[in-house]
Amino acid sequence: MIPHEGMQGLNGMAAAMTNSLPVSGGLLSVVMEDISDGGPISRIICDHPDAETPLFGLRVLAGVKLLVLTGQAPELAAHLEDFMSGQTSVDYVERVRRTFRETITEHPDEIWESLHRPVQQHLPSRAGFLLRGLGMLGAKKVRLLELGACAGLTLVPDRYRWFGNDWQWGDENSSVRMPTDGPCPGDINIVERAGCDLSPRDPANELDRMILRSFIPPEREVEQIDLDEALILASKSRVRVDEGDAAEWLGKELLSETESGTTTVVWHTFFWGYLNSEKRSEISEILSAAAKHMKLARISYEPEDWGAVPHLEVTVHP
Template sequence: MIPAETVRSLRMMAEAMTPQMPMSADLLTMLTDDVESNGPISRLLADHPESGTPLFPMRALAGVKLLVLTGRAPELAHHLRGMMEHVGDPAYTARSRDLFRRALLDHPDDIRSALDRPVQQHQPGRSEYLLRGMTMLAAPKVRLLEIGACAGLNLMVDRYRWFGRGWEWGDAASPVRLAAGGPRPGDIEIVDRAGCDIEPRNAADPHDAAILRSFIPPEREVEELDLNNAIALAAESGIRVEKADAVEWLREQLSHPGEPGVCTVIWHSLFWWYLGSEDQTAIEEILAEASERMQVARVCYEPHAWAGAMRLQVVTYP
């Protein structure tokens, strides 16, 4: 059963998406309407054991996008190529709904597989906020640890080329070239990096890469290009993320004394609210205890609550 609170969050999300992603917002609204009316899509989703978790119906949207990416929904794929030419066209919108519903209901096994996967919106541009946080810390050497790291794209923040107002930073030869705000970062050397995820993705695996792309709305063509470049760079770099529980992984990573002059930065984004309150408290306790042996900071880009505004936080532990 999908709870009423989740339905309200989905409607708020669809409303927020409408100005920039009108078709995706409309499809999300259609899916939400079906859930409320106990329609055929709802019956496919509602018996899943995780149906009450936040953003759960977004997994269905990603499942349909994966069908498009893998050539299993050719009619919808062809239709989406005309999307930008038909913004605001009621007939096109109605056809989009029909093709989306058909793709979803015609491939129940694929959609059920998609429903088993966590939401992994893994755009490399989000690491702009990690970069800002590290700039605030003014630490010349950083050991970077990410929880909820997915495929590790944010762990490569220094391997991207960043363009701010009057400054550039990062690898000048990087294929991933991104805009950034804030002041110019200083000389930051990442001396070690590692990440964990309960369901990690390997950028070098074509199926995993397609799953990552499936969470990008079709209107976000530039973001998908950035993601493609970051996936290729991660595959070439051989970066891997360990399959592990965040609490236990952090406890192990921070169990030994830190190196002098190195700040250990724990980074996470759109991850915190997937944790229960006990795990959140445990992580805070682990970081506070580790600060007795090393310089520790937590940099995060999270909403204050589900469907809330995103905000950057930099927390140091004396």
């Protein structure tokens, strides 16, 4: 059984989804009800070591969606499509809930495997916050290093086309075209870029693409389209994303020299919350040491806590 605090967190997440993500919130509530009743879903998932963590519920939902995407849950796929089209009668909603429950209990091994995957809601739109930070920084030549880079989609803001209030920026021929806020970022040349992740995803690999799609709620159709277009672009761009520990990787990358006049920018989004205090301190110490021999800045777009509104922070290391 999940401890009381873990249950509170999961119930709170389901409640928070009710207005903005009603389908996902409703399906997560099915999981929570089953856990409270000690039902068959609880017997599949509650022994997982991460069961009381804040984002565990999203892993369950992503595991079910992956079954839909891979064609292993055709009945649920059909029900969800009708449900998203506005079929909301009491009988129909109960049918969706029942089919969702059955999908989990009929695929215990696949669901268990999904619980080991980190939550990777890897959206190219988040590169817009990096772009705003780069504009605030004012550096003309940038070496970009991303922690928690996943498939590298937020390492390539210059390969997307951005539309501000009265400006446009980026590759005018890009298939990824997104609105953003703030002033025009100006003249920025990203001369080098790389990232790391404990579980990097290859945008050219079909299963990895479906895993990333599985974390996008069915209500977020526009984000799904942006993700698909960005994955196609990334599969052609082949940005380097290494598998490894963020602190160890960053320490090695910061040992290499850069072109004259280049500012090294360390960037991360929805990453910091996964680290314990020791790892956070280690990364901060690495940055402070590296700043003694290079122009270095850090741009982050992170919430202070899970469920909080993220905020942009730009730090120039002296």
